[in-house]
Amino acid sequence: MADGLSIRGISYSYGPKTALNDLTLTVPSGRFCALLGPNGAGKSTLFSLLTRLFVAPSGQITVASHDLSQSPRKALAKIGVVFQQPTMDLDLTVRRNLMYFAALHGLAGKEADARVGAALERLDMAERAGEQLRALNGGHRRRMELARALIHRPPVLLLDEPTVGLDAAARAAITDYAHELAADGMAVLWATHLTDEVRDTDDLAILHRGQLLARGTAEEIRRGMTLSDRFLQMTGEDAL
Amino acid sequence: MSWFIALRAILHREALRFVGQRGRLVAALVRPLVWLFIFAAGFRAALGLSITPPYQTYITYETYIIPGLLGMICLFNGMQSSLSLVYDREMGSMRLLLTSPLPRWWLLMAKLLAGTLVSILQCMIFLGIAAIWGIRPPVVGYFAVLPALLVTGLMLGALGLMLSSVIRQLENFAGVMNFVIFPMFFMSSALYPLWKMREVSPLLADLCAVNPFTQAVEMIRFALYGQPNLPALGWTLLALVAFAGVAVWGYDPARGVQSRKG
Structure with a gap:
């Protein structure tokens, strides 16, 4: 509680x-x-x-x-948040987007790499890490939003x-x-x-x-x- | 430590966006280049300029408006980047930024700095094209202008940020053009020296003189010749502090008009 x-x-x-x-x-x-x-x-x-x-x-x-x-x-x-609005940059790769978010939560270097990798893994998106967000369909983009929201391992989503x-x-x-x-x-x-x-x-x-x-x-x-x-x-x- | 990780990430992201969006760069450069190549060429004959500091000899009109056009690059960038945060596709990323567990003023200043660095890059590219065109300030000017552009970019970015936080009506860029960019640009020393303006209307000249954009342009003008213009620097810094202060106040969740968004 x-x-x-x-x-x-x-x-x-x-x-x-x-x-x-x-x-x-x-x-x-x-x-x-x-x-x-x-x-x-x-x-x-x-x-x-x-x-x-x-x-x-x-x-x-x-x-x-x-x-x-x-x-x-x-x-x-x-808190991890998935907003109604998309928060990611379409021109950047999936990984770059997630690394940016990790940095906003003070994570960098290997720690951030590991977290981003794990988040992608959890949502079965690891093989898409190098693609531009633009290349992803709507469902996958939402999934990335969710992966993003979980990177800093918040207890509340x-x-x-x-x-x-x-x-x-x-x-x-x-x-x-x-x-x-x-x-x-x-x-x-x-x-x-x-x-x-x-x-x-x-x-x-x-x-x-x-x-x-x-x-x-x-x-x-x-x-x-x-x-x-x-x-x-x-x-x-x-x-x- | 986490403050600097976030700052670095915000700067890095802006840099990647800048590199990735060639169209944005071209669009940002076309505007001042049109002014330089077409407007200035046409105006050259119409406007006689006397020798005023920092110039030591007669200069062409093209040379005169270079600082103003550098200011224009910073002005458009500042407005565009700050307003896009709030009103269009960046709405989500702004919300994301504001939910970061760092002080909000730090996040806003990081964003401001990122936008300014992009402005400076564009200004240097513009100066490069002008040099090819034959308009070349002394070499020292290319270095001395950097801090002047930094202060100018921050000041105008802070103005955009302030407007985006406190004014409801500026829902689109056209409104900003009419009510902010045009008055600021035309009521300045960007296109004509203030003494020329004073011949027509002392009141207008006074209004131009208090316009922070005029001061920023004059600061750039002197810096391009390796000379400091301390009053202009002071005035621009003052405007920067004021605008940034109101922007941070406006983004304070307890008071900000951000709350208009349902």
Whole structure:
């Protein structure tokens, strides 16, 4: 638990518009927590707060026991993030991209080499290391984003709609892999609006208009209905 | 230690991008070269220049506008690299940078330095082409101009960074052209000396004089002849500190208008 992610009483507004209202959520180590919400629910705002793009005026976020507002650098060092936006340079090789990221986390030389090699190995991308990122298809690029997010071995992994724009096979591969990471002991927070990415045993938080509507395992929350129907019932909006 | 690893990586990445994107280099050089070969040639007859320091003899108009065009390279680069961070394809890489567990001001300054070094490289290539064209400052100028370009590049990059952090409306490059680059460039000593401007309008000349771009161009102009221009250096440094300060403030997560992005 101490190594996981804890969000307590976070609120955020853009001017008069409330984006998040008193949100509390914990993701213990070893758990996959799906944050399910329609577009505009506040998922991206939450991710911006978790990655300290901006800070919430109230509430507290702790990452692996480090308070994000009090010791931001220690907390950030414990987070791996896959953003919605691509973060890699298309003109550089896969390896160069990953080495750049490693350096941003203070890793260089043999240590960085080894980490990058291991990350590529884990995602079966080792043979693509010398290729320009441009040569990779969308699914592989996403996989590289994930490999990148794991290089500094963070105990907490945040993924903001990581499967957007991918085909079914690539989507399933990344979803499976994130579940494996959780099974191996990471705390994984996975934001999505797609109910089929959530498994019954996953922790599930349903976010709607900045409010948390439900919190529990997916199985508890769906109450015998399909998750998609239950989600629709709760939010009054279409889920896929 | 990790600070310098990150700094080195940021500089290295910028260098690789610079080498990898030939088109970017060509585009960056075409602009000042068009001014030099076409505009200056046409203007040569129209504008009479008297001998003012650092020049010791009559100079052609082409020689006069070289420092201004060096400034122009730094100005466009500074705006482009800073704004691309925020508004287009670099959005993701900026977010990545900001999640690095290093002080944010350090990361921003590293980014600024990387962009500036690219500007300096472009300036030196431009000076090389100008030399082939027959416009050659003294040899010492090629070395003395380096620190002047460094300060200029940092100052204009910091301006871009500041704008990207505090102004919402500059969503595209056209807006920046109209409201920042054109006024800054034309209201400076890049194309005409200030005394010439003063003959037309003292007010305009005063505005030109306080424009940090004018000061940067004058600093470059003197450096190209191996002479220091301390007031210009001081003014440019002051602007650099001010712009960088506001930029770091603007990227502070607790205050920055970055929070406009949902």
